[in-house]
Amino acid sequence: MTDSKTTTKTVNVTSKASVSVLFAGDSGDGMQLTGTQFANTVAVRGSELNTFPNFPSEIRAPAGTISGVSGFQLQFGSKPVYTPGALFDVMIAMNSAALKANLQNLHQGGIIIAGTDGFDEKNLKLAGYPAGVNPLEDGSLSNYTVFPVPVQQLTREALKDSGLSSREVDRCKNMFILGLLYWLYNLPYEGTVEMLKSKFSKKPLIADANIKAVTAGYYFGDETEIFANIGRFDIPPEKEHGTYRRVTGNEAAAIALAAAAKKSGLELFLGSYPITPATEILQNLAKMKKWGAKTFQAEDEIAGICSSIGAAFGGALAATNTSGPGLALKTEALGLAVIMEIPLVVINVQRGGPSTGLPTKPEQSDLFMAMYGRHGEAPLPVVAASSPVDCFYTTYEAARLAVEHMTPVICLTDGYLALSSEPWAVESPDNLAEIKPRIHAPRKPEDPPYLPYKRDENLVRSWAIPGTKGLEHRIGGLEKQNETGNVSHDPDNHELMTKLRAEKIARIADTIPLQTLDNGAEKGDLLVLGWGSSYGAIKTAVDQAIEKGYSVAHAHLRYINPFPKNLKEILGNYKQVLIPENNNGQLVHIIRDTFLIEPVGFSKVKGLPFNEMEILAKITDLIKEL
Amino acid sequence: MTDINPTTTLTAKDFASNQEPKWCPGCGDHAVLQQIKSVLPELGVSSENIAFVSGIGCSSRLPYYMATYGIHGIHGRALPMATGLKAARPDLSVWVATGDGDALSIGGNHFIHTLRRNPDLNVILFNNEIYGLTKGQYSPTSKLGLRTVTSPAGVIDHPFNPASLAIGSGGTFFARAFDKDGKFLRSILLRAAQHRGTSLVEIYQNCPIFNNAAWDAFANADIKAENTIYLEQNKPLLFGKDQKKGIRLDGFKPVVVDLEKGGVSAADLWIHDETDINKASILARFADTDPDSEGALPRPIGVLYAEDRVTYEDALTEQVRDAQKNGAGTLADLLKGDNSYVIK
Numbered sequence: 001m002t003d004s005k006t007t008t009k010t011v012n013v014t015s016k017a018s019v020s021v022l023f024a025g026d027s028g029d030g031m032q033l034t035g036t037q038f039a040n041t042v043a044v045r046g047s048e049l050n051t052f053p054n055f056p057s058e059i060r061a062p063a064g065t066i067s068g069v070s071g072f073q074l075q076f077g078s079k080p081v082y083t084p085g086a087l088f089d090v091m092i093a094m095n096s097a098a099l100k101a102n103l104q105n106l107h108q109g110g111i112i113i114a115g116t117d118g119f120d121e122k123n124l125k126l127a128g129y130p131a132g133v134n135p136l137e138d139g140s141l142s143n144y145t146v147f148p149v150p151v152q153q154l155t156r157e158a159l160k161d162s163g164l165s166s167r168e169v170d171r172c173k174n175m176f177i178l179g180l181l182y183w184l185y186n187l188p189y190e191g192t193v194e195m196l197k198s199k200f201s202k203k204p205l206i207a208d209a210n211i212k213a214v215t216a217g218y219y220f221g222d223e224t225e226i227f228a229n230i231g232r233f234d235i236p237p238e239k240e241h242g243t244y245r246r247v248t249g250n251e252a253a254a255i256a257l258a259a260a261a262k263k264s265g266l267e268l269f270l271g272s273y274p275i276t277p278a279t280e281i282l283q284n285l286a287k288m289k290k291w292g293a294k295t296f297q298a299e300d301e302i303a304g305i306c307s308s309i310g311a312a313f314g315g316a317l318a319a320t321n322t323s324g325p326g327l328a329l330k331t332e333a334l335g336l337a338v339i340m341e342i343p344l345v346v347i348n349v350q351r352g353g354p355s356t357g358l359p360t361k362p363e364q365s366d367l368f369m370a371m372y373g374r375h376g377e378a379p380l381p382v383v384a385a386s387s388p389v390d391c392f393y394t395t396y397e398a399a400r401l402a403v404e405h406m407t408p409v410i411c412l413t414d415g416y417l418a419l420s421s422e423p424w425a426v427e428s429p430d431n432l433a434e435i436k437p438r439i440h441a442p443r444k445p446e447d448p449p450y451l452p453y454k455r456d457e458n459l460v461r462s463w464a465i466p467g468t469k470g471l472e473h474r475i476g477g478l479e480k481q482n483e484t485g486n487v488s489h490d491p492d493n494h495e496l497m498t499k500l501r502a503e504k505i506a507r508i509a510d511t512i513p514l515q516t517l518d519n520g521a522e523k524g525d526l527l528v529l530g531w532g533s534s535y536g537a538i539k540t541a542v543d544q545a546i547e548k549g550y551s552v553a554h555a556h557l558r559y560i561n562p563f564p565k566n567l568k569e570i571l572g573n574y575k576q577v578l579i580p581e582n583n584n585g586q587l588v589h590i591i592r593d594t595f596l597i598e599p600v601g602f603s604k605v606k607g608l609p610f611n612e613m614e615i616l617a618k619i620t621d622l623i624k625e626l
Numbered sequence: 627m628t629d630i631n632p633t634t635t636l637t638a639k640d641f642a643s644n645q646e647p648k649w650c651p652g653c654g655d656h657a658v659l660q661q662i663k664s665v666l667p668e669l670g671v672s673s674e675n676i677a678f679v680s681g682i683g684c685s686s687r688l689p690y691y692m693a694t695y696g697i698h699g700i701h702g703r704a705l706p707m708a709t710g711l712k713a714a715r716p717d718l719s720v721w722v723a724t725g726d727g728d729a730l731s732i733g734g735n736h737f738i739h740t741l742r743r744n745p746d747l748n749v750i751l752f753n754n755e756i757y758g759l760t761k762g763q764y765s766p767t768s769k770l771g772l773r774t775v776t777s778p779a780g781v782i783d784h785p786f787n788p789a790s791l792a793i794g795s796g797g798t799f800f801a802r803a804f805d806k807d808g809k810f811l812r813s814i815l816l817r818a819a820q821h822r823g824t825s826l827v828e829i830y831q832n833c834p835i836f837n838n839a840a841w842d843a844f845a846n847a848d849i850k851a852e853n854t855i856y857l858e859q860n861k862p863l864l865f866g867k868d869q870k871k872g873i874r875l876d877g878f879k880p881v882v883v884d885l886e887k888g889g890v891s892a893a894d895l896w897i898h899d900e901t902d903i904n905k906a907s908i909l910a911r912f913a914d915t916d917p918d919s920e921g922a923l924p925r926p927i928g929v930l931y932a933e934d935r936v937t938y939e940d941a942l943t944e945q946v947r948d949a950q951k952n953g954a955g956t957l958a959d960l961l962k963g964d965n966s967y968v969i970k
Contacts, residue, residue, distance in 0.1 A: 046969040237969070245966040255960060262957040269714045271706070289949035291960050294942060296713055298706060299739035306703040306736075307710030310679065313697055314715040336700050426966055429957040466695040466711075466718050469674045474643065474689045476698025477682075486645065487690065 012231030013186055018048075018077025019235060020085025021181070024102050025094025025118070026063050027055060027070040030174035035072025037178055037192050043246045043423050044191055046237030047076040050536065052084035052420040052609075055360060064118075064126035069101040078238040082387070082536030084420065086611035090184075092177055094118050094151065097127035099135060111145045111230070115177065117152035147226055151176055158216035162209040172213035179217025184227065186234040189214050243426040249385065249417035250277070252392035252424070253347055254284035257319050258291045259392075260345075260399030264435035266317035268293045271307030273300055273326060276359045277415040278349035281321040301329035305346070309333060312342040315439070315465035317399060319345035323415075324353045324366050331374050334408055336477050338378040338501065341453070341461050343402035343437075347395060350414040350532075352607045361607030362416035364532050365583040370410040371561055371590065377498045379505045381405070382561040384412040386535035389424045391417055394558055400435045405508055406460050412560075414582075416533045416609045439463050443470025452485035458511070459504035508562050515564035520546060520553025525626050526619065527574035529599065531557040531587055534580050534610045541615035550623045560590070568595050575626055578602060580615055638663040641673060643693045654805030654831035655685055655752060661808055662721075662750070663692070665815045669719065676719045679708040681728040684759050685752035685831070688723035702733030705740040705749070709938065712745045716939040719819070722749040726767040727757050730786050734766070741797035744823045745938040748815075751788060751826060754833040755840050762836035769916075774836075788828050789910035789930055793903065798823040798933040800906070802926065805831045806845050810856075810927070817929060823937050843917040844925050853917045857909075857928035862895035865924045872896075873923070880908055880923060906931035 023035045032053055039051045051074040061068035075085035090111040093099035095118025106112065119136050135141055136148055155173040162169060175192075182189045193211050200207035221227060247255070261268035272282040272295065286295045294316075298304040305320045312318035322330060327348045337344045350366045352358025370382045381401050385394035391413050398411035440462035443450050452473045453461050464471035473485055481488035482496055518535075519542045520527075530538045535556050542554040555570055557563070571577055571591070577599035579588050585601035592598060602618050604610055641663045649655045666676065676694040680686035682701035689696030695718075699707050704722045712720045729737050729751055740747070756774070757763040763776040767788065771780040792800045799821045803811040811829065818825035830841040843853050855865040855873070863873035870885045872895040883890045899905055909930045912923040 044967045239969045241969055243962065243966050243968050245963045247963075255963070258960055259957060262960065267714060269710060271710055288955075288960070289946045290955040292946060292950070292954060294713055294946065296710065296942075299735055302703060303706035303709075303736055303739070306699065306706035307713070309699070310697065310707035310710030310712075311714035313677075313695075313707075314711045314718065316714040318710070318714070332700055333703065340697075426963075427961045429961065432957075464695075466677050466715060467675055469672075472673050472694050474678075474692070474694075474696035474698060476680075476689070476696075477700050478698060 013234050014231055015234050015236060017079060017235070018075055018081055019089045019185070019233065020073065020075040020087065021090045021092070022071055022073045022088040022102055022105070023092045023177075024069055024071040024098035025092070025115070025174070026097070027061055027068050028063060029070070029094045030171065031070045031072050031094070034174040034178045035074060037195065038181060039074050039421065040195075040246065041182065041187050041189075041191050042076040042235075043244070045187065046239040047235060048078065048080045048239065048423070049074060049076045049246070050081045050084050050420065050422050052416065062126075064095060064097055064123050066097045066101050066127060069098050071098070071102060076235060078236050082539045083612060086613040092181070094173075094177070095127070096123045096129060096135065100127050100129070106144065108143050109145065111147065112141060113147045113149055113177070113180070115151035115173070116148045117150055145230065149180070149220075154216065154220060155213050158212055159209050162212065163205055164209055168206065169209065172209050175210045175213035176217035176220070179214035180221050182214075183218045183221030184232055186232050189218055239423070244423045245426055246421050247388055247392070247424050248280070248419055248421045249388040249391035249413050250280035250349070250419070251284055252388055253321070253385075253395040253411070253413060254281045254288070256392045256395035257285060257317070257345065257399060258288045258293050259432060260396050260435055261293070261317040262291060263429070263432050264317060264399070264403055264437055266315065266403070266437060269296070269308060269311035269316040269318045270294070271296045271298050271304040271311065271318070271320050273298050273304045273322070275301070275323045275326045277351055277418045278321045278323045278326070278347065280418065281347060281349070301326040302333060305330040305333040305344075308344055309337055309340070309342065312337070312344050313340070313466070315463070317345075317403060318343065319347065319399070321347040321349065323349045323351045324369070325356065327366060327369060327373070334380070335374045335376060335378045337408035338374065338380055339477055339479070340475050341406045341501070342408075343406055343463070344408040345395070345398050345402050345411060346408060347398075347411045347413065349418045350412060358607040360415060362414040362533060362609055363582045363605065363607065364414060364534075365586065365605070366412065367560070367583065367586040367590070370412055377502060379502050379561065380407055381409045381505060381508055381559075382412065383409065383558055384532045384560055385417055386530075386532060386556050386558065388417055388420050388422050390535070392424070392427075396432065397558070400433055401508060403435050403437050404460070405458065405504065406438060406463060407505065412532060414533050437463055439465060440468065440471055442468050445470070451483040453480060454483050455500070455504070458507050459500060506562055509565050512559050512562075512564060514566045515555055515557070515570055517570070518554040518556050519543065521551065522553075523573040524551035524553055525574065526550070526552045526576050526578060526622055527571065528552065528554045528578045528580065528615070528619065529557065529571070529587070529591070530554070530580060531560060534582070537610040537612045537615050538580060540612035541619060544612065544616050545619045545623075550619065552619055552623070560587070563594065571595055571597060576600060576622060578618065578622055580604070580610055580618070582609065636667040636672070638667065641666045641693050643691050645690045647691050648687065649684060650835055652834040653684070654754065654829075654833070655688070657805045657808055658750065658752065658811065658829055658831060659688060659691055661812045661815055662688075665812050665819065668816060669819055671719045675717065676721065677711060678721045678723060679704050679711065680723040681733060682759070683725040683728045683757075685723050685725045686728060702728055702731070702736065704728065705733060705736040705747075708747050709740055709743065709745045712747060713939050713942055716746075716943060720747050722747055724749065724751055726751070726753045726755060726765045726788075730766045730788065730791070738791070738795040741792055741795040741824055741826065743938040744796075744798050744935055746822050747824050748818050749824060749826045751828045752831045753788065753828050754831045754837055756833050756837035758833050758836055787910060787913050789913055790907070792826050793907055793910050793931055797826055797931070798935050799825040799929070800828070800910070800931045801825070801929040802828045802830070804841070804845060804927070805829055814928065821932060823933075823935055853922075853924055854927050855924040857898045857900070857926050857930065859898055859900055859929070862892050862897055864892070864895065875908075878908065880912070882921070882923065900929045900932045903931065903933070
């Protein structure tokens with residue numbers, strides 16, 4: 001294989017700091033694979049990267065229609081990028097529905113590479129264009145730079161001797177477009193060639209055809225004159241030396257559970273039921289048996305958490321993962337874990353609700369359920385991850401809190417974090433926090449009786465694991481007598497136990513890190529307080545606001561229950577607090593309740609994450625009012 | 627079953643916790659508890675290696691009375707809790723106490739799925755055909771027509787047949803016993819404990835308060851012999867006061883025959899084979915006939931079905947072992963993954 005860089009004709013190459021690209025087509029067009037390959041290539045070259053797949057919940061929605069459009073957005077750059085980009089610089093539209101569905105998010109003047117075969121009469125009709133109207137021909141795209149490319153026709157020509165059926169040939173057209181994009185962004189295609197050889201090692205004809213399509217796309221860029229006036233682009237990679245891997249949030253969360261088990265010396269048990277968009281955590285851990293991970297695909301969400309409660313009683317690092325509807329089903333069992341005071345990690349990958357809602361779309365609307373969604377007084381720690389990579393650190397921290405404080409912990413992520421990806425500098429085992437289980441030593445016959453609910457200075461009880469001599473004890477959902485754990489209906493005891501359980505969670509604030517500022521000065525006009533996946537958009541917007549000279553800072557919460565001890569002080573250092581959330585203002589309620597201040601909420605409930613433009617506009621408005 | 631041997635000889639007393647049972651006087655649960663405590667010393671497993679798991683209901687209080695590890699969980703969920711415990715800790719002897727409401731109504735889904743997976747659990751199903759702890763509502767095993775506080779005009783829900791349900795779910799062990807026949811119950815509990823896989827023991831247990839005498843047709847000394855049939859492996863199906871009645875299979879149809887009348891001998895009778903799922907399925911259906919009805923079949927007592935099949939936790943452990951055949955993964959490998967790349 002010749003080197004793709006050196007054989008290219010010399011055309012003008014423009015350097016850019018970052019670019020946002022959308023690959024969009026029909027859900028059968030292979031856009032996810034195309035986007036993933038492009039992302040791998042730029043990551044391995046050393047670019048900063050953030051990716052976001054956007055696809056319908058149907059596996060195969062009607063072909064050619066708007067509802068069948070599948071997209072993969074990514075932003076890559078020389079300097080860190082924290083979002084997939086508010087607007088795209090480049091859009092690949094494999095058909096007219098893909099164009100129609102995404103045009104509003106393309107920069108004015110942005111590039112459209114249109115697969116003209118997807119703009120025939122049939123496709124235009126399916127996309128809902130009036131008869132006789134073709135956006136590629138009617139001048140409606142005059143504000144953009146449009147490159148019509150007959151992708152299907154060119155792929156067929158390139159593969160005419162491949163020996164494949166026309167259906168198989170047409171399935172290679174995504175690789176043609178990928179090759180063309182590699183050319184346009186001055187990227188090597190060899191990594192994709194290697195991937196295709198290995199992916200289709202048992203189907204050499206298919207492998208060869210896809211490889212031919214990639215190279216044909218690449219050299220089409222080189223040979224055609226249509227790009228002459230824009231030339232090629234180069235985004236010089238500047239990533240620091242080191243070993244990296246690209247992870248999605250769900251991958252990172254799975255790795256974190258297995259890592260926490262290794263670090264704590266416990267065995268990992270995950271009881272789980274498949275649910276979008278949380279399932280990949282189960283799928284990833286099912287592949288981690290080499291690290292001792294035991295996964296149990298339960299018959300339902302309730303059995304998922306209950307099996308984990310059983311495993312936790314047995315001394316495992318137990319976890320369950322789910323999304324909103326599943327968390328609702330698990331709430332009774334969560335109360336049991338609270339009163340049993342056993343360690344349990346619950347990862348809730350939030351999606352649009354209520355009910356089935358928007359299964360494949362992110363939302364941050366389960367915060368109230370995580371905080372309060374159990375009957376009785378049943379407080380538990382709640383933490384939230386802020387980026388795909390942070391899904392590792394926050395899940396790991398959830399496991400540490402669960403084991404060291406003998407409590408169920410809810411770790412909130414969402415469908416955006418779950419599926420989007422970014423490069424992660426491979427972590428060293430030594431950098432991970434120690435996790436010290438409170439395992440009780442065996443009891444000798446002459447020792448005093450074992451007291452399951454005797455507590456240490458943090459009000460944490462010990463973990464008496466079956467198989468340990470002399471610690472036999474029975475616990476469950478009935479209220480128990482302080483210390484002995486025997487069933488008790490005594491009124492004063494119930495009040496005492498209720499307060500002890502709450503105080504135990506509150507005291508976690510003594511052991512967690514203080515809240516830090518992500519950006520901005522310690523005092524100022526406006527603090528943007530975020531939690532969860534809005535991190536990248538807020539970070540980018542606050543960066544831009546500070547550049548404009550605004551007095552703005554950004555703090556992002558990992559710990560929501562309990563809050564870090566200095567949060568009140570931080571909130572008091574600004575004239576105004578802005579809380580953007582993908583919900584109707586749930587953190588706003590909690591902050592108001594806790595600190596008696598009146599923050600400004602900024603809601604977005606569209607099944608889409610925030611983008612930096614929206615947040616910057618809101619910051620600008622507020623600053624002007626101050 | 628575990629391989630751990632106690633250093634001293636244990637007795638039933640060693641398995642009694644310091645909590646007094648709070649069941650009603652005359653409740654069948656007392657007798658079952660007694661037999662469980664008496665059978666445990668025979669298993670050669672010390673108390674710290676035994677766990678009792680339960681859901682909610684009268685019988686689900688049982689773990690509190692055992693000097694072992696125990697979880698008194700939430701309604702219907704004992705089986706998944708026990709499955710998780712056993713999967714994480716295959717070395718433990720795990721027992722489940724559950725009732726007809728707990729296992730077959732709110733926990734019905736877990737019941738069928740646990741049986742098909744076959745973790746090595748000993749499941750004691752206390753069937754009293756009534757909800758006791760909530761004071762007398764009909765349960766999924768209550769007979770048609772039973773008048774209760776929630777069925778003042780009589781039950782119209784067709785009841786579950788636990789044996790058919792268990793066998794139909796792919797269960798590997800089903801046995802039936804009585805609270806009142808302690809000695810026999812003890813032998814069945816021992817068999818259940820020795821079976822590797824999910825052993826389901828349905829115990830006909832009397833609730834003297836809300837459904838008294840529900841099992842009298844099978845328990846009262848004067849009529850019991852006519853209405854029950856004690857199963858013994860490789861023995862003909864004989865019953866009746868003098869063992870003069872038998873069951874013959876007429877095709878797939880079980881027929882009661884009188885050995886004192888001419889033309890039939892013990893050699894013509896159905897020979898019990900607890901490993902035969904077809905015969906077990908027919909035996910399970912015996913419970914569909916009312917003992918008072920014409921042509922009623924006697925109620926089978928004992929082991930209806932026992933199949934040797936790999937347990938869930940053994941299969942899982944084997945997969946983990948296989949994945950680790952070239953050594954367990956290190957934390958560093960886990961963090962690095964198999965798709966990392968180096969930026970120079």
